[in-house]
Amino acid sequence: MKFYRIKTIFLKELTEIFRDKRAVAVTILVPIFLFPICFKILTSSFWNRKEVSVLVPVLVQDCKEEISFVLNASGTFHFVKDEIPEDALRKGRIAAILHCFYAKDLPPQIIVTIDNSNQKSIHSASKIMEEIKKFSDTTAPSLNLKSYKIELKTVNDPLVGAGSLLLSLLLPTLIFLFSAVAPMVIAGDIFAGEKERYTLEHLLSLPLTRIDLILGKYSAVVVMGIIGVFAYAVGLMISYVLLIDVIRLSGIAFNISIHSVLKISSIAVVLVMVFSAAEFAISIVSKSVKESQLLSIPLIIVSVAFGQSSYSLDIWNIDPIYRFLPLANMSILLKETIVGFPETKWILLAFCESFLLIVLMFVICRIFLSNEKYSVKY
Structure with missing residues (x-):
């Protein structure tokens, strides 16, 4: 060689x-x-198209007015109604479901339900929590959101x-x-x-x-x-x-x-x-x-x-x-x-x-x- x-x-x-x-x-x-x-x-x-303001469809159940006010003020979400919320979530008609629970001896609770196989739904959950936290940190006395306990739920098994x-x-x-x-x-x-x-x-x-x-x-x-x-x-x-x-x-x-x-x-x-x-x-x-x-x-x-x-x-x-x-x-x-x-x-x-x-x-x-x-x- x-x-x-x-x-x-x-x-x-x-x-x-x-x-x-x-x-x-x-x-x-x-x-x-x-x-x-x-x-x-x-x-x-x-x-x-993403740069245009596209409102994310959200279904709100049993929540007080301050929650609706927070999401409306963000300019990102709009509220829709559906007789079968979970089916609407799976088929993409809505991005997330917000369900509020109020009890006398317990702090108020917000359950955010998303479709964890859908990118848009996952992103909307982050946006919802971000907006609620942002308003929770404000000094507005009428928006008492710090007391809310927020829980994330998925329609599919996480894995x-x-x-x-x-x-x-x-x-x-x-x-x-x-x-x-x-x-x-x-x-x-x-x-x-x-x-x-x-x-x-x-x-x-x-x-x-x-x-x-x-x-x-x-x-x-x-x-x-x-x-x-x-x-x-x-x-x-x-x-x-x-x-x-x-x-x-x-x-x-x-x-x-x-x-x-x-x-x-x-x-x-x-x-x-x-x-x-x-x-x-x-x-x-x-x-x-x-x-x-x-x-x-x-x-x-x-x-x-x-x-x-x-x-x-x-x-x-x-x-x-x-x-x-x-x-x-x-x-x-x-x-x-x-x-x-x-x-x-x-x-x-x-x-x-x-x-x-x-x-x-x-x-x-x-x-x-x-x-x-x-x-x-x-």
Whole structure:
């Protein structure tokens, strides 16, 4: 082993890599610029809306006027009525329930009930306590709030609520990432590899239409992508079981129904179909497997950005524009499914939008494949 030989090979490979402008752009420039652009676009409407004064809906039961005065004075809350308060809380119609108790020999008590699987509800509880404490520290004699005992109550078991919240924050991003990465290797080789091996000309000369060729290869990519996603999921679950004490999640309960698991699996399958179609089109456009995989990297970044797009969104107050962005709608649906309240109309809309994206990718594939040499029309 000679150091100067290693150095020579190293410099040679590095020179060749930097000669490939696309490789440099995808490896260095795309992550630097595409990540901020994606997250800025996906979160801008949420943060702009957040700056507007949006009143948090609260249901108050059996409380004296001073409590209502305190919450009204904050300019953050508004009071609503509902015949089934706990159901309204679970379904996001209200953010919290305030229930007051008064007894002769005991200090007055305020019980704040929240949905501990909902970010908005958790935040509203902190805000309610903050406002009451702020007014308790004032010198206003008419607001005798220091004597109140404040207790926090949750509609879900604390461990179950923490598990649901954690899943709603992390699972959309992971599923989007897995759905984009799983078919990438197969899709990158499915056409670009044929070009490198000089076997594409033979395929195009066979008595089959280009659509037959596209659908046959695409189906193989989708099947392998689905298998890959479920392999990632199994690996993730095994890792969780093995490292449960190391990552300090042993006290958290992940309580999710079979019905929700089936819906999440269906969404994952549709996402695999969408990303497979995009990576399939990239493979047709590319001249080599290396080029195909390089061009797929921005798609992976976009998938993570869209998976993360629902992180800060309040699923009970979604801006309708998100529903007409196919990947953003999918991310929201994953979060809604984990919480337990996805609407069928939005699921159908997401699936229709995804189908249109796939058709668009097929059209692109058909156009580029028709330009290939040695093709025979039938």
